Amino acid sequence: MSAAPQSRATPWPAVPDDANALAANVWPDAADRDEHGVLRLGGIPATTLRERFGTPLYVLDEDEVRARARRTLAAFRTAAAAHDVQARVYYAGKAFLSTEVVHWVTDEGLAVDVCTGGELAVALAAGADPSRLGFHGNNKSVAELERAVAVGIGSIVIDSWIELERLAAIVERRDAQQAVLVRVNSGVHAETHDFLATAHEDQKFGFTLQDAAAAVARIRELDGLTFVGLHCHIGSQIFGTAGFRESAARVVELHAALLEGGDVPVLNLGGGFGIAYRPEDDPTPIEELATGIVEAVARECAVRGIPIPNLAFEPGRAIVGKAGVTLYEVGTTKPVEVDESFTRLYVSVDGGMSDNARPALYGAQYTARVASRTSDAEPALARVVGKHCESGDIVVDAEYLPGDVAPGDLLAVPATGAYCFSLASNYNYVPRPPVVALRGGEARVIVRGETVDDLLARDAGLTAPTEGNDMPVLSEGIETK
Structure with a gap:
């Protein structure tokens, strides 16, 4: 394992005793690993979620959202009642909004x-x-x-x-x-x-x-x-x-x-x-x-x-931030010798700044864990990056992952419930991922993911050819004359 450099504005993360461990303050309360080392969210293995819904995938724990809504409302009502006044708590639609989430938070009194x-x-x-x-x-x-x-x-x-x-x-x-x-x-x-x-x-x-x-x-x-x-x-x-x-x-x-x-x-x-x-x-x-x-x-x-x-x-x-986890699949890994003192492992995933713009917008810092298994390999200093044609397409700037992280591994980034889906884009014509909600050991789609056909359907050049252009435009899944 190479030593991390010391001259950096943001301190490097400490080398973990266990690069598989889930920090309780970051992950949803119900997150754990099963007997095979697979990350479970709401009691469901992350590998099962990948098989059913693909990656990238936004995962949202409904029970956690509801619990945080109740706890927050109770905290402010109690504090206000001590002074004989009332308190109202508003859920911020801009953090994450769908009709399902509106149901959850209004059910809980927000x-x-x-x-x-x-x-x-x-x-x-x-x-x-x-x-x-x-x-x-x-x-x-x-x-x-x-x-x-x-x-x-x-x-x-x-x-x-x-x-x-x-x-x-x-x-x-x-x-x-x-x-x-x-x-x-x-x-x-x-x-x-x-x-x-x-x-x-x-x-x-x-x-x-x-x-x-x-x-x-x-x-x-x-x-x-x-x-x-x-x-x-x-x-x-x-x-x-x-x-x-x-x-x-x-x-x-x-x-x-x-x-x-x-x-x-x-x-x-x-x-x-x-x-x-x-x-x-x-x-x-x-x-x-x-x-x-x-x-x-x-x-x-x-x-x-x-x-x-x-x-x-x-x-x-x-209310919603900690309840969210984004799942990605690793596509490539690449060790890059930054200088004589250390090598950084670049881990490329199948999403990036189109599903989480926050690191690119204002340097937001995240953590990550391999979700499909545990590993005894020595931790390696890694940078998790996306697939977009931008050097600033960084998902996790600095994290220690098991040194044997490899293509096909499932990677999970926690605390993505707020402002990731809301800020998502189609940069490089990447379809936006679906959002899956978990409750009671069940998973269901609450926002459908996009397909390439969805993106092409908005292209007026395909659906309404320019006048005088008799050349047929062919695209898989797009009906043309």
Whole structure:
């Protein structure tokens, strides 16, 4: 085994005692290995899942999603009840959305937030109560706002002056009444990647604290809009409560000032709570987060002598992230001598940045394990890469895998339940994988995978030849004249 280099911005992972072990904080609670060393997810061998559904494959543990939804809701309701207020928890549609998942989280008592007309359509198709939906987004179109008002959406988060007036015109024309929140930037920059931090001033979301007061004043002038509260989201993949405490202090100050002009029944402090992507990650337990954030709001309200408002939260990936595992098949392996001190093993799989864009987008770090067997081979420093024509097509930047990992092995990457399916693409014309849900020892497809024929079916050159072009276009599975 070659030694890992020491000069690197992100520390190399420690050489594991066992390159087959499953870190409990990263994998779904029900993940284990059977007597043959095969990874089991929800009691089903990963090899069985490959045989039935192929690879790449998104696997989602329904029981884990439901359990995390219940636990999160209980944590915030308990923390709020200690101060005689109520709490609502929104599931983030952008993390992972399908009609099945909407059923799961609404069954467990969560509301749902959406940020596009497409996400709204999925939630409605699942039968979600429109009054328990919130609509986010920095550029909601007139058509999207029209639809939201028409179905009776619970709340719309106003993000700009243009959107405010756009919505005002819609409700006036419809003679409707719409509850709204105003999104504010508290100026608190979460300790996360710049692309994930969303409350510093130089970014696209929301109003400054100064402008928010004027926006609320304008809303209160309009008969069709009902101002119900402020919304502030400081970022994503956040550990700890320090950022939330500071943000709460600033937002409660504005909340107190707005009380002079009327009721402000709700304060939505967002969320974006982190999960463990690698064994060394140590996310804050949800109960500790809930208690810490609610107590911070209570303290700030007490200092100002105002009542605590009802609270709302958006945990984001914390509900669905850990419940997901992506399965790949190894296609090639290649030892590459980086310098005289070490060799890195490149392990190429049959997916990549088209099914998990996060490493390429903002350097997200994952872990991986061989899923089809265990091995006594010495651990080798590996980089798991995809099949796309990009040097940045990296799935797992640095991981120790058994040195005998070989073509045909099944590889599993955990903590892929959030933002992998949502960000998936057809780069290099690779079809998007199916999503399979597990519950009670059974597996079922909840989102069908694409085929090459699906991709070709969208090609207008095949379905509607250019005028004057009499040459037949032939493609397997595509009907042509």
